[in-house]
Amino acid sequence: MSGTMDGRGVVFLGSPAFPDAARTALADTRLRTNLRRATTTIRDKRLQVTGELDDWEDLRAAGEAVKRRTLRHLDVHLLRLEESVTRAGGVVHWAADAAEANRIVTELVRATGGRDDETREVVKIKSMATQEIGLNEALAEAGIAAYETDLAELIVQLADDRPSHILVPAIHLGRAEIRDLFATEMARWGRPAPEGLTDDPAALAEAARLHLREKFLRAKVAVSGANFACADTGTVAVVESEGNGRMCLTLPETLITVMGIEKVLPSWRDLEVFLQLLPRSSTGERMNPYTSMWTGVTPGDGPRAFHLVLLDNGRSDTLADTVGRQALNCIRCSACLNVCPVYERTGGHAYGSVYPGPIGAVLTPQLVGVEHAASLPFASTLCGACYDACPVKINIPEVLTHLRAEVVEAKRAGRRLPSPEALAMKAATAVLVSPARLGYAQRAAALGGRALARRGRIGRLPGPFRGWSDSRDTPAPPTESFRTWWRKNREGEQG
Amino acid sequence: MRIALFITCFNDTLFPDTGKAVVHLLERLGHTVEFPPSQTCCGQMHFNTGYRPEAMPLVAGFVRTFGGYDAVVTPSASCAGMVRDSHPVLADQYGDDQLRREVGELVPKVHEFTEFLTDVLGVTDVGAAFPHRVAYHPTCHSLRGLRLGDRPERLLRAVRGLELVDLERPDSCCGFGGTFAVKNADTSAAMLADKTGEVTSTGADVLCAADNSCLMHIGGGLSRQGSAVRTMHLAEILASTEGDPR
Numbered sequence: 235m236s237g238t239m240d241g242r243g244v245v246f247l248g249s250p251a252f253p254d255a256a257r258t259a260l261a262d263t264r265l266r267t268n269l270r271r272a273t274t275t276i277r278d279k280r281l282q283v284t285g286e287l288d289d290w291e292d293l294r295a296a297g298e299a300v301k302r303r304t305l306r307h308l309d310v311h312l313l314r315l316e317e318s319v320t321r322a323g324g325v326v327h328w329a330a331d332a333a334e335a336n337r338i339v340t341e342l343v344r345a346t347g348g349r350d351d352e353t354r355e356v357v358k359i360k361s362m363a364t365q366e367i368g369l370n371e372a373l374a375e376a377g378i379a380a381y382e383t384d385l386a387e388l389i390v391q392l393a394d395d396r397p398s399h400i401l402v403p404a405i406h407l408g409r410a411e412i413r414d415l416f417a418t419e420m421a422r423w424g425r426p427a428p429e430g431l432t433d434d435p436a437a438l439a440e441a442a443r444l445h446l447r448e449k450f451l452r453a454k455v456a457v458s459g460a461n462f463a464c465a466d467t468g469t470v471a472v473v474e475s476e477g478n479g480r481m482c483l484t485l486p487e488t489l490i491t492v493m494g495i496e497k498v499l500p501s502w503r504d505l506e507v508f509l510q511l512l513p514r515s516s517t518g519e520r521m522n523p524y525t526s527m528w529t530g531v532t533p534g535d536g537p538r539a540f541h542l543v544l545l546d547n548g549r550s551d552t553l554a555d556t557v558g559r560q561a562l563n564c565i566r567c568s569a570c571l572n573v574c575p576v577y578e579r580t581g582g583h584a585y586g587s588v589y590p591g592p593i594g595a596v597l598t599p600q601l602v603g604v605e606h607a608a609s610l611p612f613a614s615t616l617c618g619a620c621y622d623a624c625p626v627k628i629n630i631p632e633v634l635t636h637l638r639a640e641v642v643e644a645k646r647a648g649r650r651l652p653s654p655e656a657l658a659m660k661a662a663t664a665v666l667v668s669p670a671r672l673g674y675a676q677r678a679a680a681l682g683g684r685a686l687a688r689r690g691r692i693g694r695l696p697g698p699f700r701g702w703s704d705s706r707d708t709p710a711p712p713t714e715s716f717r718t719w720w721r722k723n724r725e726g727e728q729g
Numbered sequence: 730m731r732i733a734l735f736i737t738c739f740n741d742t743l744f745p746d747t748g749k750a751v752v753h754l755l756e757r758l759g760h761t762v763e764f765p766p767s768q769t770c771c772g773q774m775h776f777n778t779g780y781r782p783e784a785m786p787l788v789a790g791f792v793r794t795f796g797g798y799d800a801v802v803t804p805s806a807s808c809a810g811m812v813r814d815s816h817p818v819l820a821d822q823y824g825d826d827q828l829r830r831e832v833g834e835l836v837p838k839v840h841e842f843t844e845f846l847t848d849v850l851g852v853t854d855v856g857a858a859f860p861h862r863v864a865y866h867p868t869c870h871s872l873r874g875l876r877l878g879d880r881p882e883r884l885l886r887a888v889r890g891l892e893l894v895d896l897e898r899p900d901s902c903c904g905f906g907g908t909f910a911v912k913n914a915d916t917s918a919a920m921l922a923d924k925t926g927e928v929t930s931t932g933a934d935v936l937c938a939a940d941n942s943c944l945m946h947i948g949g950g951l952s953r954q955g956s957a958v959r960t961m962h963l964a965e966i967l968a969s970t971e972g973d974p975r
């Protein structure tokens with residue numbers, strides 16, 4: 235299930251359009267209960283810890299400003315980062331797309347010395363960028379096993395499933411399901427789960443700890459993502475909650491970091507803003523339990539070799555769009571997912587992309603091209619909860635309507651005959667530009683509506699409105715529109 | 730002050746009583762309201778569905794119709810939001826200098842109905858009477874689009890006999906979203922089911938809001954379930970008096 239990817243790797247091959255995928259998710263009542271409970275809990279925690287900072291709004295504004303400023307001169311900052319990392323003893327690689335990034339990482343793993351069985355496996359820190367490029371699958375094809383060490387990622391990997399949430403990838407699974415997975419699947423990947431494992435969270439965590447410890451101690455190569463990288467010092471930063479990342483970043487001999495080019499920050503000082511914004515927005519914590527930073531290599535301390543792969547994969551195209559580029563501000567905190575009423579009902583799989591929820595609905599179509607994810611910009615009511623929650627103030631509704639227009643234009647350009655929807659919109663404009671025509675249409679609707687209605691309400695409707703009328707009645711249009719009433723009752727008075 | 734009513738095409742066609750309520754109330758408060766008959770639609774459906782060029786004649790028409798007034802009042806938070814936030818975007822993208830200027834001048838004069846009462850006319854007690862248990866649903870466009878804040882509640886609390894009850898999760902979207910309810914009907918229905926459950930559990934007789942579109946959606950769900958809760962635009966409650974109850 236986790237394997238196939240399409241285009242730049244961001245969308246899953248053969249994924250149904252959002253409305254169809256959502257239907258499957260909506261029918262799963264256990265999923266909906268899990269999602270609702272999890273998102274409500276994180277949402278409340280976030281509100282509590284953001285509310286206790288007087289300068290929260292200033293921090294958001296600062297975060298947005300730094301990101302916007304960085305993106306305007308992204309090339310300059312990236313070159314500085316390359317220089318700083320190189321100076322500190324690291325090696326920088328540039329990858330234009332997913333295939334190139336995978337090739338670079340595979341070759342780097344192969345090139346690490348040692349016996350074959352040592353180099354045929356890597357430990358991984360949870361990373362969206364490596365998911366985006368389908369690195370695990372590419373490594374598997376090259377005969378290299380990649381072990382996820384984040385607890386939730388481990389669960390998803392054992393289940394041969396896809397993550398359903400940016401931060402809580404196993405949000406869609408319950409405790410009992412996780413216990414069963416551990417009991418049946420762990421042995422296949424390494425140390426089996428202890429006998430008589432229960433679904434007590436502490437017992438589950440302990441089983442994962444024992445299982446993972448073996449991997450940490452054996453692995454010679456680790457692969458990570460990056461939350462931030464400072465151009466002035468060449469420092470790369472990863473924040474996490476469990477400490478598994480720290481193990482991966484310090485124990486292996488070779489460390490390979492794959493990072494989207496938008497993650498660069500001009501300077502070390504900028505971290506002060508983001509290290510406050512990120513934990514409070516994502517897990518609702520005041521600080522991340524583990525913040526790891528490294529600058530190149532240090533003899534006798536940590537990895538002996540450090541490689542930084544800078545990944546474009548559609549980001550330069552996104553940057554060229556002056557409205558849509560703000561999606562590159564994203565620090566992957568997942569606050570927008572947790573407040574999104576659509577995500578809350580459907581979960582992440584319905585988005586058919588590595589990036590689910592509101593940010594996925596705007597980032598995915600831009601990374602892969604709107605024609606490859608045409609249903610995503612419409613997977614929102616434009617309620618605006620995401621915009622209010624976003625710590626770097628990405629105006630997601632603005633980008634959604636902008637991308638909707640692009641989808642419509644792309645469809646227009648791609649077909650000789652207009653779609654039924656396009657015809658309807660054109661017809662609506664033709665009626666609405668003229669008050670007289672609107673008046674006719676109102677009288678026709680009143681007549682037609684009364685024919686369909688029972689006790690003032692219309693039940694089932696035909697055609698594209700069937701979905702609507704499956705669960706709601708529609709009021710019958712009144713016999714007299716407002717404008718008619720006005721003409722009869724007020725116009726005389728005003729002369 | 731020359732006040733124009735922008736009824737919106739949706740209210741004009743389906744909810745004329747809301748427009749009548751606005752007229753009655755403003756007249757009761759001593760103002761004369763004009764209804765420019767050339768008005769039609771703000772273009773929100775086109776804009777939000779991605780049909781921007783098709784919305785342009787409507788933006789131009791809106792400016793032509795309302796350009797000469799001191800204030801334009803509309804009983805629809807979402808249409809007020811469309812004019813305020815998206816007409817400038819459209820004018821920038823497709824309009825000429827003149828349209829851009831005219832849109833820029835008109836936008837600050839367009840007021841959602843509760844904003845108009847509280848901010849422009851400076852009233853919260855409009856002399857209404859409505860002896861019922863009422864729940865207020867802050868629609869997404871009132872809450873996060875226009876940031877109406879507690880203006881609607883302030884107006885409702887001053888109504889004689891009205892008992893205001895709180896919704897659980899008032900800030901959650903009802904799932905309407907214009908064409909979203911048609912394009913993503915199943916997700917919309919799931920959101921609606923939660924919302925109608927929350928409405929029914931308040932024990933309210935009436936659910937009100939500043940957007941008839943969301944009310945039509947929630948009311949349609951309640952009606953399908955056989956619920957007795959009525960949905961009413963807030964203007965109708967404020968227009969209700971002891972002598973002329975609704």
Ligand code: SF4
Nearest residue numbers: 564565567568570624
């Ligand atoms: S879009 Fe904003 S809220 Fe959503 S994940 Fe990115 S930074 Fe967080």
